[in-house]
Amino acid sequence: MVCKKLVWVAFLFISFIITSNAQVKVNGLVKDNRGRPLKGVSISLKNTYDGGITDSLGKFSFKTYEKGKLTIEATFVNYKSAPQTIELVKEPVSVTFIMKELVNELAAVTVTAGSFEAGDKKRAATVMSSLDMVTTAGSNGDITAALKTLPGAQQIGDQEGLFVRGGAGYETKQFIDGTLVNNPYYTSVPDLAQRGRFSPFLFKGTVFTTGGYSALYGQALSSALILESIDLPERSEADASISSVFVGAGLQHLGKSKKSSYGINYGYTNLLPYFKVVKQRPDYFTIPEFHSFEGNFRIKTKKGIIKYYGTLAHNQLGIRRPNIDSSTIKNAFGLKNTNWYNNLSWREDLGNRWKMNLGLSYSTNLDNINQHLQDLQNNNVTTGIGFLDTTNFTLDSRQDLSQVKAVFEKKLSGISAIRFGGEYWYAYNKNNYNHYDYLLKDQYKALFAESDVYLTNALAAKIGARFEHSSIINKANIAPRVSIAYKTGKEAQMSLAYGVFYQKPENLQLQYTTNLGYTKATHYIANYIKTTNARTFRVEAFYKQYQDLVKTNPVYNNDGDGFAQGIEIFWRDKKTIKDFDYWVSYSYLDTKRNYLNFPEKLQPSFAATHTASIVAKKFITKWKTGFNATYSYATGRPYYNLAYSNTTNKYTISDSGYTTPYSSLGFSVNWLPNLGLQKKKTFIVLVASVTNALNYNLIYGYNYSNNGLIKQPIRPAANQFFFIGCFLSWGVDRSQDAINNNL
């Protein structure tokens, strides 16, 4: 018996060894669905150790002891794995795999025509982060000033705003967390551009679209600046700042569970000490003074976040300049402004591939402006001369905007998605001009839908449309937007975009008549981008057609039109020279329009034909110091004296010309003495900067006397602006930021 069993055992053993002994060769080929061989694909016999990897011809080969029916699988990053069943007996087996590429967000092309994305950490090739903005020499921490170093934007110094591709400043709109910002800049002062109200550090992401932007946004003929506020701060911190023009203090508190935070800030700006040292051309009878309170809270929800940001600001100034028509009188302009801005947003992942973005915003802006003729002793006077006295005015203005916006997104198969939603704005504008009341109320509604269609990783399209209705002009429109992107190489892609954009007439025009329609622009954009982690090259060509622009002479109507076309080039390189980051941008612009009181199609005075900027940043680790320089150049801009004839009731060009070119070199230095010293509790940043270091005589245009015989250049209040500031923070090691920017 025992013997028999031993035989059994021996038999089993031998059979085990025999079956294990004969190897079978498995070979084959792996191709993608277009027939190209794939290299580096891993081939495995499931549940065994056996397998191989494909060579550059897509071929693989291995030997195995396994027998019978087995699953053989090919796996490759970004490709759908492809299992097959094979039967292994004795003969060599040959297998062919055809693998399909998976469409996924990392590998897929993104639609980029017309937009500069900044600060988006997911993609390495961000163009501009908030730290970039503040360390751009000449920007003085102003978002708009920093964005002007990108192609597409003009170097305009006598009016605030982003003048994009032949568009006026008001054709660019700013959006924070989805909703429109009604007063993104401090109230206009004649011939002096004002700063933006928001600090770059409020935002984690910035998309500067120079055209062809998404159907989620509207009412901007030229450009949308889409700002996304930061989520929870990294840590609690307190900060304080003191500089040649302002003092400030703030507190940011992050809850223990890191689920919520709140913060407050106060800033006070007074230019008195600065004006004592640096002479200004105008006579400031009220020194510019700014107070601003800011508050925020952020609460993490289940799979999203609720954010509030609010600011209450008050400022005043008074400026006196010689009158161009008479040497015995002066113009005195006084301004008081109060602005209250509130933004509440809720972003939530609803599950089941649904996402939601809600935005609520309310802002009110109160201006008290008066302009008066004054004699040489600075007393208000009335001259009895009609054209002079009509320049006297008082204006009390209130602009309220309430908004609600909802966007829903559903991810479809793969990463294709559809977004849709609507928004409602209620605008209340009340002007009291020389004691006459003007009231404008508008209810604006919009519905929009947009879909991202990914055909493959290399080909994507964004198709959208927007329906809008404005009650004040009682007109509706439908604006289609389409863009496609095609990946031409590993790090290169091309995009095409087409879109129609509508914008309501400006309030000053509506105050005159509401019998107007939308102004309209149609954008056609083609671009090519090549980007590696530290270098970006981008070239973009565009054609923009303007229709239905508002004419104010001979009558108010929508008969204006125009065009803009051009080419823009951008190059940024953070890599070639160690610790040295630079970018170069160039814009060519050819534009003409007939609008407002233009007698014919003219190149507008805010459009220079050639604009270029070079921005360079060098951080010297040894000194813990960053040196930044910006040089901007623009060819001369046209200016016109449009003279009104009482007899023909028309304007004619009585004089015209081009200004001298714009040229400005800015420098800034930032020193971080406690950088990397973990034991130091206070983090210090010292900043010194100067704009227009070469003291170039900047001329933005000309003002004409009533008779057209005298023209006076429009110049900045001072050629240069000097700044020294000290920023302190406690609680957060800002070294991270600095290392960030300079590694």
Add this chain to the structure above:
Amino acid sequence: MKQIIFGLFIIIALQTQAQSDKYTSAMVAALSELKDAKVADDINAVAAKFIRIGDAEKNQWLPYYYAALTKARMSFMHFGNPDDLADEANTIIAKAEAISANNSEILCVKSMISSCKLLVDPQSRWQEYGAKSNQFIAQSKAADSTNPRPWVLEAMGLKNMPEQFGGGCKRAKPSAEKAEALYSIFKAASELAPTWGKDLVDPIIAECK
């Protein structure tokens, strides 16, 4: 009858033994192939082998550990797209972690992967991946206080960071010495367990005298 069952038991036991021997010998072979692999294609082939062993074994963390370590090293050496390789390594190490949680060695690899991600674009990734890398080092130390490798990674990171940012020899030296001290008493848990790293701290100690 009893004997038949007994015999079958022996066979099964022997086969299991053979199975685990097969695992050990396959791993030993793969580790030695890894040592000899010099070009990207060969290294990649060994990584694929580790993955196959891991997939077949299902409850061994070491194959995935070595596969991820290999991919991370490839990312460091720019053998392919460093960003993609780091992502790959991350998917693989997650499988190892699913088998063996709070494992000091696995946490080391996770720290390395975070450093790989960081190096692709330090400027915009410092905040996220720099913090992660340090956090995994801390976790690795906590998981096994006798493991020298988190100290190796810490010493290397500090050594490569400019002095002005809080790095440099002075700050790297204590971590390197700690690693050195741990190596002198370190005993690998098995013939397959990780032993690497001493050759990486020796030059730091030599240079930072």
